[in-house]
Amino acid sequence: MTPPTDTEERRIAYGAAFTEGLAQMMAADPTVFVAGEDVGRAGGVCGSFRGLNDRFGDMRVVDTPISEQAIVGLGTGAAVSGLRPVVDLMFMDFILVAMDQIVNQAAKLKYMFGGKATLPMTITTSAGAGLSAAAQHSQSLEAMLCHIPGLKVVMPSNPYDAKGLLISCIRDDNPTVFVKHKRLLGLKGEVPEDPYEVPLGAASTVRSGDDVTVVTYGRMVHEATSAANALASEGIECDVIDLRTLQPLDMDTVIQSAQRTSRVAVVHEAVRFGGLGGEIASQIAEEAFDYLDAPIERVGAPFSPVPFSPALEKEWVPNAEMIGERIRALAAA
Amino acid sequence: MDPSPETLLDLHRRMVRIRHFEEAAGRLAEQNRLPGFLHLYVGEEAVAAGVCANLDDDDQISSTHRGHGHLVAKGGDYGAMMAELMGNATGYCGGKGGSMHICDLDLGMLGANGIVGGGVPIAVGAGFANKYRGSDRVSVVFFGDGASNIGAFHEAANMAAALSLPVLFVCENNEYGEFTPRDRTMAITDVVDRAAGYGMPGAIVDGMDVVAVWEAANEAVSRARRGEGPSFIEAKTYRFYNHHGVQTLGMKYRSDDELEQWKQRDPIELFEDRLAAAGVLDADGAQAVHAAAEADIEAAIAFAEESPLPDPDSLLVDVYTQAAYSGATA
Ligand SMILES: Cc1ncc(C[n+]2csc(CCOP(=O)(O)OP(=O)(O)O)c2C)c(N)n1
Ligand SMILES: [Mg+2]
Numbered sequence A: 001m002t003p004p005t006d007t008e009e010r011r012i013a014y015g016a017a018f019t020e021g022l023a024q025m026m027a028a029d030p031t032v033f034v035a036g037e038d039v040g041r042a043g044g045v046c047g048s049f050r051g052l053n054d055r056f057g058d059m060r061v062v063d064t065p066i067s068e069q070a071i072v073g074l075g076t077g078a079a080v081s082g083l084r085p086v087v088d089l090m091f092m093d094f095i096l097v098a099m100d101q102i103v104n105q106a107a108k109l110k111y112m113f114g115g116k117a118t119l120p121m122t123i124t125t126s127a128g129a130g131l132s133a134a135a136q137h138s139q140s141l142e143a144m145l146c147h148i149p150g151l152k153v154v155m156p157s158n159p160y161d162a163k164g165l166l167i168s169c170i171r172d173d174n175p176t177v178f179v180k181h182k183r184l185l186g187l188k189g190e191v192p193e194d195p196y197e198v199p200l201g202a203a204s205t206v207r208s209g210d211d212v213t214v215v216t217y218g219r220m221v222h223e224a225t226s227a228a229n230a231l232a233s234e235g236i237e238c239d240v241i242d243l244r245t246l247q248p249l250d251m252d253t254v255i256q257s258a259q260r261t262s263r264v265a266v267v268h269e270a271v272r273f274g275g276l277g278g279e280i281a282s283q284i285a286e287e288a289f290d291y292l293d294a295p296i297e298r299v300g301a302p303f304s305p306v307p308f309s310p311a312l313e314k315e316w317v318p319n320a321e322m323i324g325e326r327i328r329a330l331a332a333a
Numbered sequence B: 001m002d003p004s005p006e007t008l009l010d011l012h013r014r015m016v017r018i019r020h021f022e023e024a025a026g027r028l029a030e031q032n033r034l035p036g037f038l039h040l041y042v043g044e045e046a047v048a049a050g051v052c053a054n055l056d057d058d059d060q061i062s063s064t065h066r067g068h069g070h071l072v073a074k075g076g077d078y079g080a081m082m083a084e085l086m087g088n089a090t091g092y093c094g095g096k097g098g099s100m101h102i103c104d105l106d107l108g109m110l111g112a113n114g115i116v117g118g119g120v121p122i123a124v125g126a127g128f129a130n131k132y133r134g135s136d137r138v139s140v141v142f143f144g145d146g147a148s149n150i151g152a153f154h155e156a157a158n159m160a161a162a163l164s165l166p167v168l169f170v171c172e173n174n175e176y177g178e179f180t181p182r183d184r185t186m187a188i189t190d191v192v193d194r195a196a197g198y199g200m201p202g203a204i205v206d207g208m209d210v211v212a213v214w215e216a217a218n219e220a221v222s223r224a225r226r227g228e229g230p231s232f233i234e235a236k237t238y239r240f241y242n243h244h245g246v247q248t249l250g251m252k253y254r255s256d257d258e259l260e261q262w263k264q265r266d267p268i269e270l271f272e273d274r275l276a277a278a279g280v281l282d283a284d285g286a287q288a289v290h291a292a293a294e295a296d297i298e299a300a301i302a303f304a305e306e307s308p309l310p311d312p313d314s315l316l317v318d319v320y321t322q323a324a325y326s327g328a329t330a
Helices: A014-028 A052-056 A068-080 A092-106 A142-146 A159-171 A220-232 A251-261 A276-291 A310-316 A320-332 B005-030 B045-052 B068-073 B078-086 B119-132 B151-162 B193-197 B210-225 B256-263 B267-277 B283-306 B312-316
Strands: A011-013 A032-036 A061-063 A084-091 A122-127 A152-154 A176-181 A188-190 A204-207 A212-216 A238-242 A245-247 A264-271 A297-301 B060-062 B139-144 B167-173 B202-206 B231-236
Touching: A011 A014, A011 A159, A014 A032, A014 A052, A014 A159, A014 A176, A014 A188, A032 A068, A052 A061, A068 A084, A068 A092, A084 A092, A092 A122, A092 A176, A122 A159, A142 A152, A142 A176, A142 A245, A142 A276, A152 A159, A159 A176, A159 A188, A204 A220, A212 A220, A212 A251, A212 A320, A220 A238, A220 A264, A220 A320, A238 A251, A251 A264, A251 A276, A264 A276, A264 A320, A276 A297, A297 A320, A310 B312, B005 B045, B005 B068, B005 B078, B005 B210, B005 B267, B005 B283, B045 B068, B045 B139, B045 B167, B045 B210, B045 B231, B045 B267, B060 B119, B068 B078, B078 B283, B119 B139, B119 B151, B119 B167, B151 B167, B151 B193, B167 B210, B193 B202, B193 B231, B202 B210, B210 B231, B210 B267, B267 B283
Parallel strands: A032 A061, A032 A084, A084 A122, A122 A176, A152 A176, A212 A238, A212 A264, A264 A297, B060 B139, B139 B167, B167 B231, B202 B231
Antiparallel strands: A011 A188, A152 A245, A204 A238
16 A cells, blocks of 8 residues: 655545546546536535536536436446446445446446447445434445446545545446445545556555454454554454455455464454355355364444444444454454 | 315414424534434425325325425324434334434324435335225325436336326425436426326426415325326425525525525415414414424423433344234234
């Protein structure tokens, strides 16, 4: 995660890093356009598209009707016709409205057509709980998308990756899904001004240790890191791996770490059952079973819709304390 | 049909009760005493009141993210509503749903909805159940101008008409979906134009005139009860507060002038003038209705604030129904 050295340090927010990356891609490539609900005049409901409509006009920053299926279809049709669309679905829960267009159409066209179609489309959206937005505005549904051959999926944890992964997604010739976390939008970090790519399919190790490997992504990188920092004072040292891209998965980085530490925990905010943790754990079991000293631990949300009340939601979203407890038990196992 | 004096007073009371609930919710939100999103119905009261005054508890409605007004109009309990907005155990949904999922199935209120258009097919399903049972119940779906652009609306409207279901489609056209004006997202001015495409009769009403809404709904509901199928009402209305939360003046997406002009046509003030002129309710009488609603809302807030938080053990309760099959229900 080392930024190019010729750039002075500059700290901007995760949301602003997204906007900057998008604006730079639009400026550099006239085939890049954005479409989505409230992305134009309003600049996006979370401000992620602010200023783009003024700068690039209505044809390139398109306010759409509330029509998620048609928004993704617009992107798919425009992509096979030579444009490079970025289509926004506001909150990740709403991708479900467009699932046919994403899963049956965009993800499969190239393959079904014997390779003839190219779909350089990026779908952007925001996921995550913790804001009392309740069951239909808080979900983390990335596992559903990662299950679909033909899609690529990223979930950045910090401003640097937000910009770099977005640029990589836009430049990629496949349908990609770029998932922000709502609660990271204001997080500030170092972001070079010039455009750069964070390669798709490359994890980063955000903290090193020899006792336990913690595999995570998105906002949980921060919870897992603070759990790991607290555990260090007890003499438990964790490798914390930020996957960054979820499809394709960088399993090499994960396996190498697992072989060194012999203990692995996978942490995500999504519901634990059927979450990516299961896939990651089984790949580790397949590739590095002989190295393991303990069963692989999975931390994820309980098996319920996201509750509204803060009193319940705080029990639902995994946090540093919960993660720390499980890692401590794992280290002792 | 002309509304009786009792109906007029009923309409007034429903509107006033919505207004006071929403104003109180807005105040609490501004004091950070309500978690989550809050979409207020202030300005649109005549629509919910005018429609719901034609319904019985057995008739169903499905609602939107802007759903408090629909529930109050259907007879919802202030205390259980306020407690839900606060996320407390005594709330309508035990704190699990909040503002966007507030419901009262005993009153036929099938839920506010976080998904735009999500409630439309559900009301059609309720209408199907009513027809299936041979009852004369009707279902009503409230939805926004913005929601009329989503596939679920079109599929459900077509299905309701094709199956001739007893459903009333009520479009609350407040000219905006979030922060984007209607003319940027559809090429027609009147959403009701869409009804014809599905073979449904449609009418436009002044959504700030509760009697006009009541009359149109009365006709449509009677038609549905007679088994003559669905109809569509477009109520032209306006929200006085922001898309969510309260703040309004100085918002970039609509002008202060436009807002002030609509506020000149406050549905409650318009109606109170009319009630006074007709000798049905004078200013003192109207004031008493406001005072009663205000007292109720204060009591509801006190009840909600004294209520316990949900027990963390309830987190995994009600993901599934546990009861075993007990034979056919009615
Ligand atoms: C499927 C879906 N897409 C987008 C949203 C975000 N959203 C919430 S309310 C809203 C605007 C709805 O406009 P309208 O139907 O006119 O209702 P109004 O808010 O004006 O009452 C949008 C886009 C959502 N909740 N669900
Ligand atoms: Mg609207």
